[in-house]
Amino acid sequence: MGAHLAATPPLQPVPTSLLGGQLAVAFVALLHVLIATFLTGGSFLIAVSEGISIARNDERHERLAGGILKAMAYLFSFGAALAIFWVLFVLLGMWGTFFIALTRITFWPFVFEASLFLTEIVLLYTLYANWERLRAYRRVRFGMVILLAVALWWQQFFIDVVASFMLTPNGGDTSQLNQYLNPTDLPLTIHRTAGNIAWAGAIVAAVAGVRYLRARRREMRVRVENPPAERSVGAMSATWFTDADGSRAAHAAATGNVAFFDWVGTWGAVWAISLTMFQPWIGYSYAKEIQLHAYPAWYRMMFGDLSNVFLLQITLLGGIFILGNVFFWRRMRASKARGRRTQVAVLVLLVPATLLAAVPARFGWTYPDVVAAHQDRPWWDGGLLNPIGTMIPNKVVALLVMMICALVSLTSFLRAHSAGEVRWGDATRRSQWLLVSLGVTVMLMMLTMGIIREHSRQPYLIEGELTIQGQHILNPTPGGTVPGSPSP
Amino acid sequence: VLRLFSRPMSRRMRGAYRWFDERTGSTELIHKGLYEAVPEKGGWAYTLGSATLVLILLQLFTGIFLLLVYTPSFADGWSTLRFLQDSDRFGSWVRGMHLWGAYVLILVIGLHMLRTFLSASYKRPRELNWVTGAILFFLVLGLAITGAMLPMDQAAYWTLVVVTNIPHYIPVIGDGLRQLWRGNSDFVGQVSLTRTFAIHIWVLPFLMFSFIGAHLYLLRRHGEFGSWVNYPAESADPERAEHELGERIRKAEPPYPARRIERQWSVPRHTVEFFPTQLFKDTVISLLFITIIFVFGFLVGAPLSDQANPATLTYVPTPEWFFLPLDQVLVLTPQTYLIFAGVVVLIGVGATCMILLPFLDRSRERSPLRRPEVLLPGLFLTGLLILLTVLGANRLYNL
Numbered sequence: 075m076g077a078h079l080a081a082t083p084p085l086q087p088v089p090t091s092l093l094g095g096q097l098a099v100a101f102v103a104l105l106h107v108l109i110a111t112f113l114t115g116g117s118f119l120i121a122v123s124e125g126i127s128i129a130r131n132d133e134r135h136e137r138l139a140g141g142i143l144k145a146m147a148y149l150f151s152f153g154a155a156l157a158i159f160w161v162l163f164v165l166l167g168m169w170g171t172f173f174i175a176l177t178r179i180t181f182w183p184f185v186f187e188a189s190l191f192l193t194e195i196v197l198l199y200t201l202y203a204n205w206e207r208l209r210a211y212r213r214v215r216f217g218m219v220i221l222l223a224v225a226l227w228w229q230q231f232f233i234d235v236v237a238s239f240m241l242t243p244n245g246g247d248t249s250q251l252n253q254y255l256n257p258t259d260l261p262l263t264i265h266r267t268a269g270n271i272a273w274a275g276a277i278v279a280a281v282a283g284v285r286y287l288r289a290r291r292r293e294m295r296v297r298v299e300n301p302p303a304e305r306s307v308g309a310m311s312a313t314w315f316t317d318a319d320g321s322r323a324a325h326a327a328a329t330g331n332v333a334f335f336d337w338v339g340t341w342g343a344v345w346a347i348s349l350t351m352f353q354p355w356i357g358y359s360y361a362k363e364i365q366l367h368a369y370p371a372w373y374r375m376m377f378g379d380l381s382n383v384f385l386l387q388i389t390l391l392g393g394i395f396i397l398g399n400v401f402f403w404r405r406m407r408a409s410k411a412r413g414r415r416t417q418v419a420v421l422v423l424l425v426p427a428t429l430l431a432a433v434p435a436r437f438g439w440t441y442p443d444v445v446a447a448h449q450d451r452p453w454w455d456g457g458l459l460n461p462i463g464t465m466i467p468n469k470v471v472a473l474l475v476m477m478i479c480a481l482v483s484l485t486s487f488l489r490a491h492s493a494g495e496v497r498w499g500d501a502t503r504r505s506q507w508l509l510v511s512l513g514v515t516v517m518l519m520m521l522t523m524g525i526i527r528e529h530s531r532q533p534y535l536i537e538g539e540l541t542i543q544g545q546h547i548l549n550p551t552p553g554g555t556v557p558g559s560p561s562p
Numbered sequence: 563v564l565r566l567f568s569r570p571m572s573r574r575m576r577g578a579y580r581w582f583d584e585r586t587g588s589t590e591l592i593h594k595g596l597y598e599a600v601p602e603k604g605g606w607a608y609t610l611g612s613a614t615l616v617l618i619l620l621q622l623f624t625g626i627f628l629l630l631v632y633t634p635s636f637a638d639g640w641s642t643l644r645f646l647q648d649s650d651r652f653g654s655w656v657r658g659m660h661l662w663g664a665y666v667l668i669l670v671i672g673l674h675m676l677r678t679f680l681s682a683s684y685k686r687p688r689e690l691n692w693v694t695g696a697i698l699f700f701l702v703l704g705l706a707i708t709g710a711m712l713p714m715d716q717a718a719y720w721t722l723v724v725v726t727n728i729p730h731y732i733p734v735i736g737d738g739l740r741q742l743w744r745g746n747s748d749f750v751g752q753v754s755l756t757r758t759f760a761i762h763i764w765v766l767p768f769l770m771f772s773f774i775g776a777h778l779y780l781l782r783r784h785g786e787f788g789s790w791v792n793y794p795a796e797s798a799d800p801e802r803a804e805h806e807l808g809e810r811i812r813k814a815e816p817p818y819p820a821r822r823i824e825r826q827w828s829v830p831r832h833t834v835e836f837f838p839t840q841l842f843k844d845t846v847i848s849l850l851f852i853t854i855i856f857v858f859g860f861l862v863g864a865p866l867s868d869q870a871n872p873a874t875l876t877y878v879p880t881p882e883w884f885f886l887p888l889d890q891v892l893v894l895t896p897q898t899y900l901i902f903a904g905v906v907v908l909i910g911v912g913a914t915c916m917i918l919l920p921f922l923d924r925s926r927e928r929s930p931l932r933r934p935e936v937l938l939p940g941l942f943l944t945g946l947l948i949l950l951t952v953l954g955a956n957r958l959y960n961l
Binding site: 244255257351355356358359363366467470471474481484485486488489491494 | 959
């Protein structure tokens, strides 16, 4: 056996190109991120709904919590398989040198991550398999839901340690303290915590939008197939109390579903918008840390080829706020709630703010391109620069306006709701398509963010320390080298 | 005289007290203070107000001790504190308590305001309770920041430079204000320190104790608590409940009767005497905070960096934690008119709205969930302040 192994030729690299490896990472990682972030945010929404359902004996919240949990269980099954594929084949197979180096540097965060993964499996599947049975023990179920949310948050925290360390390794200081307190760890954790809940809210809203449309169609069919009985007392009692032809149950179920999904869609949209409102400040603080501690990455993001993706991202942010605002407006209009004019006024401010944020600061691909062409003058002086689209102060002002507008829009809607002016089941079909669009826009936002963060480090995998070709290797242990890595 | 001294001691004491009481009305005053009916529900949540008062008195007490040693001098201020730190037996501890007392006070007063905001205790007839309380909050912040400028170490000196420059961003009158505070427009010196010291030990405390007096008077006038928590409705129907609550509140506005008087006892429905029930809770919470201050004052103390050196090029000034949100806003708005917009307009408008909250929220609703128009912006701003504090701390840690 030993002789056979000794005769084995040296390990060969996986037959793939650099581009192939990058594409594999892009595809699998982004899909993995979309699922994992939904699980984290979704667990928070379940905990909130379960808590409210216990405190206020609200069946809608219990049904919603059960629905999200079921979706999480299905997604987790696929997401876990994807994560294994991601680690085994993509990271170890295609990026082995880098991944071994990274694992040895951030060994403990990975250990904690794996332990929490096991915790997640136990809790999620126990809850999934026993959701109805645990109804008799609501507080136990609530406790388990809280534990699940906490485990998932810590899982996110530990992977943030790894991800942020890759961007701001602070000169390659691999100490545990620096890994956990590296400059972008806390901003990334806060950014993702708010973002994950917003993303889960947006997905819940989008799915509820689709389910609402189906429930509405079903309700119409039930009405056609089971026309209301004659409006005499006798006929009414026959249908309402004896349920002789089953139409009452069918009507009630159809109408109940319509109202339920209308409510769920709005609930999800409220979470999506309210958490996204904080993101301009959080994201800006995050970008500030990148500027201070990984300047080349920040420059690529703001002035280099990624600046165009960044521009798309800031436009999508405006799009999220606009879609939320138009949804709230249409939802209020459908119920003839007061305060609809506030929503219109907000829209009038939001659209120019988004346009201002979307305007490029130059009419060239990158700023270095413009400088190289000696065109770094304002366009009215014959150059290619557009001072109207500068980040400071114009885009910052636009972001502030967006944030305030979103706050006013949300407040106006919730005020109408608290006054009892929003009736569930009134929503129009178009408003539900707005929810679907909101979900898609938030997803695009997540994807562009992933692309920006991963590409801003190029040509490094660990900023300033390990290049994409693996030519510079950190020493994970003093005096040691990573096995199989080329010499520095 | 012989007869007086031949009486037992207890009788002599009683006689003396009667004499004193006849002239001052002290018994009535004590009874008024101790035997007020307060709602049974929510007692622990309402202990933060008295804790705030206790902490302010503690600050006064420790501040007087510091005054016995400290000299407000550019040249000697730092040395006097160095002496206090190194050579005085309890100096370091007392200084630590003054610092940690300020920290805990800001937190407690913030929590007290948040509780008042959530329970809508600022509504009629307690609008002026809120206004005086909000002004007190800003006065405490003013005391904290002026106090941070006095030790004349590097941190204090650069805080003095940065903070006295903030008025500069206010259009028209800004430069005048800066000159008034600093003594000249370009740099800080002995005059700046003297004026800051005067503001810290005279101007702000005078204003603060005036407002505390007004706040306490209004508190006694309108009763201890004013929360929606204390006014549950009998009826489940919202309209009838609103009417019923309105009627009950209108008829039985505090001062709550200490004895049952017709049906007015029903607001709030269940009450206890302030003494001993509520006073016990107040004492427990106040003692808890005082213990924290004693322990942190002893174990951590108050930092004193190198003596102020205006010529240094290496010192990185960092703000106190309670000004981190402001500092983070300054970092994120790095242009003159953005600073004006972010710091002066946003924070100025925010502070004004905060003080005038009772006049902005005119609805009769007291439940937080029925007041989203104030609850949501309030929680958003609170969340933003916490986030900016955490993110600012992270930035400074990694500098």
